[in-house]
Amino acid sequence: MGHEPAEDSKVSSLESSGFATADRTGRNAVTEEGEKFDAIVVGAGPAGSAAAYVMAQSGMEVVLVERGDYPGAKNVWGGVLFREATASVFPEFWEDAPLERPVVDQRLWMLGEDSVVQAGFKTERFGKPPYNAFTALRGKLDSYFAKKAEDAGAYLLTETQVTELIFDRGKAVGVRTSRDDGDLYADVILMAEGVNCFAAVKSGLRADYRMENAALAVKEIISLPEQTINDRFNVPGDQGVTLLCIGEFGRGTMGSGFIYTNKDTLSVGFGAIVQHLSDTQVQPNDLLEEMKRHPAVQVLLNGGETKEYSAHLIPEMRFESLPRPYGAGYMLLGDTAGLVNFMFQEGANLAIMSGKFAGETAVEAKKRGDFSADSLSMYQRKLENSFVLKDLKSLRKMPGFFRSHRQFFGTYPRMLNRIAQEALTVDDQPKMSKGRDLLRVAREERGLSGLARDVLDGLRSLR
Template identity: 35%
Template structure:
């Protein structure tokens, strides 16, 4: 057992863990943060999108020094069949306003920077080390064990990702089941800044977020995504783990078909593949969140299941950063009072409940169940693209009135199905 006892040991050097370490170190606490990868971000493959409101409160003006890519100025959503697509775009100056803005980031770069900020603030940081188990004494988590080394702490913060084996093996959370997570597969294609700006109608550091539904996952729950970096494009798919095999396609076959689609192929044309990676993503929302605090421990970020996917927007990093900051605030409060009891650490749950994190998760608690509806990924993309086809294709035959075009295509889904799905979707949102 190490003779040194830490105020807090943080397991996981992603944005949640690094934020917690930064806040604690800035307050002068004795903090150790441990990352299993060779460097923070080495295992992370998010698309990815960072809403700045979360980190701006902790490091004002962080984007001026952080390795962010492009500021999102355009949002696109496409409903796709195998040979057609209907796309809507939203572009507005309000997307770039302070507190409303978001950046595309490459997690390999960004996580490493934030981990370094925690170290600069005074946290003891270690990479390339695996934590084998949590130490339990007298019914409380009292430290960690790495091989033959043991380290003690008043509080252990688990920020080690969605598949937190430490929490599972110690009985702090239940084992994840396939229906609660998705598999995200991302590829990064290098393209010049000039090509990206011309191809997507961007200027300067403007960026684009683009989500796709339907054909990317061949009709099963999930979707595609594309983000513009400064000199590359991140593109990939997210597929519900519990649905893999339902369409007789492997994940590799799905992403290859997605990238070959007539809408998508020109977007990555002449790009050089520089990265291919996969990651497990929490998808079940409020229903998969474990007990977040207890005797000697707190859980934050993906390890706590803090992720929101409402179809037109995917959020995880802002929730992770805020949860890390609130975990740190809880430890600081416990340190000031000298009380590390389970009752005292329950303050973390209250802080989360009072924040947008839990409020947003509660608002969208019905979305995971709504997304299980196969019509969203099969019938509706086809219905929408068929309507568009009849509107815009001119072949010399008499044109149909718009109301007939819409009515005939609505029949393909069924009016009762439309009513039920509309009502359920409205309640979920």
């Protein structure tokens, strides 16, 4: 069993009647003494659904447990879905996935008080198959991935929260859930709870996130007519734009704002390290409002109606403090394993890769009939041999560098705006004296030795 598509009636009967329910082979699916699944996946986000899909496709009997009413109901992101990692699990997903726009134009805005210095890259190539990245909304996207897992044969169990793991002689053998009589058993448990990984923490699989290793982001979905978005962002309806904003509005936090174009909405948000928000006594929603009031941003949002407002944590762990992602009978996936590349705003692609690797590891472990920690350590090796841990390792000093050099988020954007303003104002001042003025601005803002130190420190952080 587990190969052919799951029937809707099967899923709904599992959901509505507890777990001791007949599956399509006629036997009890879960809680009867001695019966268990091959694998339980906790959380139907990108990591969990990818893992469930990979295992179900290989014929494993998988239950995918989700606390929300439906996959994606509780999930928040920016969000940009990167094609390569996603396609490695769901080939050519862009043919039928609920995507918003392919991203062809990536812009960085350094905001001054009432001006902006811009950088960016645009290519039509990213607007054609196989694409590079897409904007997407989590409610629809997570449901799509979970449906793929269901179609491959996994059982999706919604409105069910896993509260902790069940251990037998040191090995994870099942999960306790919020339902009455709600214990589920399996050979292997894949924890893909996201950043709020209460069950993993309660079961001692990892330490909880703290203020210094998490960022807090707030996000709005603002609706605007499609044509207005096309006109304001200068793209046709089948192309999308991402806009990253840094500047003094971040009030000295290591934080940035974003505006992403969806079909007929904009995703607009701001996130910063929780510790910095606490130190500077600012709320991310106030900083987002300040960003939205900037004249260059305001013209993009004018007349828009806020449809949704949400807040969510983002892991920002040091490489050295990442938890060991496996143990006897369990693996940690995605945000639960701290797999986020904060510098490059990548999370869902790492989550999907971790789901793929954990799923493949479980399939191999099943073949060997060995779900010990030693057997599941293959998962760690797969992560290490891929861009997931290679990137996090090679960039491990960057988050620390930016934390201690927060001038990159406030002082430098202001300095560049002042320099641009002076340099581009055509007046009666001779050009050579203007050059001296520009040096004066740099000295006033950061000092030439400060500038040189920042460049050297930045280069050192890449070693």
